[in-house]
Amino acid sequence: MTKKIIIGLISLLIVGVLLTGMAFFMENGESEITGSTVKSERELDEFRDIVVDVIAADIQIQSGDTFSISYQLHHKEKVERCEVINGTLYFTTKIDMGFEKNWKFGDEQHTVCITVPDKTNLNDLNLSTISGDIAMVDREMHRASLHSTSGNILLTGVTAEQVACEVVSGDIAIAESEMVESQASGKSADISFDGSFAYVDMNTVSGDCSLISDTVQNIKIKNISGGIGVVTPVSGISAKSYGEITYNGVNQGYQFNLPNDNTMLTLISTSGAIDIQTNGNA
Numbered sequence: 001m002t003k004k005i006i007i008g009l010i011s012l013l014i015v016g017v018l019l020t021g022m023a024f025f026m027e028n029g030e031s032e033i034t035g036s037t038v039k040s041e042r043e044l045d046e047f048r049d050i051v052v053d054v055i056a057a058d059i060q061i062q063s064g065d066t067f068s069i070s071y072q073l074h075h076k077e078k079v080e081r082c083e084v085i086n087g088t089l090y091f092t093t094k095i096d097m098g099f100e101k102n103w104k105f106g107d108e109q110h111t112v113c114i115t116v117p118d119k120t121n122l123n124d125l126n127l128s129t130i131s132g133d134i135a136m137v138d139r140e141m142h143r144a145s146l147h148s149t150s151g152n153i154l155l156t157g158v159t160a161e162q163v164a165c166e167v168v169s170g171d172i173a174i175a176e177s178e179m180v181e182s183q184a185s186g187k188s189a190d191i192s193f194d195g196s197f198a199y200v201d202m203n204t205v206s207g208d209c210s211l212i213s214d215t216v217q218n219i220k221i222k223n224i225s226g227g228i229g230v231v232t233p234v235s236g237i238s239a240k241s242y243g244e245i246t247y248n249g250v251n252q253g254y255q256f257n258l259p260n261d262n263t264m265l266t267l268i269s270t271s272g273a274i275d276i277q278t279n280g281n282a
Contacts, residue, residue: 037073038074039071039072040070040079041070042069042070043066043068044068044069044089045084046067046084047087047089048121049088049089050089051090052126053091054073054077054112055077055094055130056077056130057077057093057112057129058129058133058135058151059114059127059129059132059134060111060112060113060114060136061114061135061139062115062116063116063118063137063138064115065115066115066117067084067089067115068114069082069114070115071091072108072110076096077095077110078094079093080092080093089114116139121140122140123141123143124141124143125144125146126144128146128148129147130150131148132148133148133151133154134146134148134152135152135154135155136155137156137157138156138158139158139159141159141160142160142162143160143162143163144160144162146165147167148166148168149168149169150167150169150170151167151170152172153165153170153173154173158177158179159177160179162179162181162182163182164183165182165183165184165185166185168186168188169186169187169188170188171186171189171190171192171207172186173190173192174194176195177193177194177196177197181199183201184200184201184202184203185201186203186205187206188205189204189206190204190208191204191207192208192209192210193210193211193212193213194210194212195212195213196214197215197219198215199217199218200219200220200221202220203220204223205225206224207223208229208272210228211230211231212230213230213232213233214233218264219235219264219265221266221268224269224271225272226272227243228273228274229274229275230276230277231277231279232265232276232278233279234278235260235265236258236259236261236262237264237267237276238256238267239265239267240254240267241267241269241270241271241272242269242270242271243269243273243274244273245273245276246273246274256274256276
């Protein structure tokens with residue numbers, strides 16, 4: 001009798017595990033485990049806002065035919081939330097206990113890829129990863145807040161009213177883009193902007209700063225260790241550095257001022273060279 005009871009309990013336990021697994025897959029879409037990586041893909045309801053907060057994965061926004069998401073995560077990084085509510089996509093993850101001792105990344109790539117149909121204008125993006133890059137190409141949006149502790153932020157062909165980028169260890173590169181207000185900061189980071197930027201606040205502790213813009217209203221660039229290079233229309237300038245300052249190829253010493261009531265470039269470097277070039281009239 002005791003043996004039958006034990007067998008019955010084991011059978012119930014197995015059935016429970018199977019039902020739990022079926023419920024997980026029904027709720028979270030198809031998943032596949034390969035080595036230490038969990039993969040999944042699903043279609044989503046329409047959204048205009050995106051909130052992503054992950055641990056160790058790249059974040060990519062790409063164009064496609066439908067609203068969807070696909071991800072490859074380390075098996076110790078669990079999906080905590082993946083849903084669309086009132087037009088906002090939420091995707092967040094958490095880690096299992098014992099992460100610090102047992103998590104080994106290996107060579108596998110971990111990525112969260114969000115697909116949005118072509119010509120879809122997004123509202124607000126809030127993307128954050130601890131270890132990973134953030135990348136998007138050819139997207140229009142109202143506002144974006146992007147953060148990577150250890151990784152790069154790479155934007156190409158982005159049109160936005162406001163963009164704020166922050167890295168601790170990694171680079172920020174924005175190319176062929178048009179932004180009204182943009183902020184970029186880092187601890188150990190090279191920062192480069194190329195496109196059309198009216199208001200810029202750029203600073204890094206250790207790294208080079210570069211700005212190429214066909215418009216300028218108020219630009220502030222500051223670093224401690226690294227060079228500053230700008231190519232902009234003619235504007236008012238206030239530049240200070242213990243390194244060399246050049247304006248259109250002419251050495252200006254350690255401080256250079258050029259008055260202008262309408263526009264302003266403020267460039268400060270503790271030890272790096274500052275190179276200023278003009279590309280037209282403001």
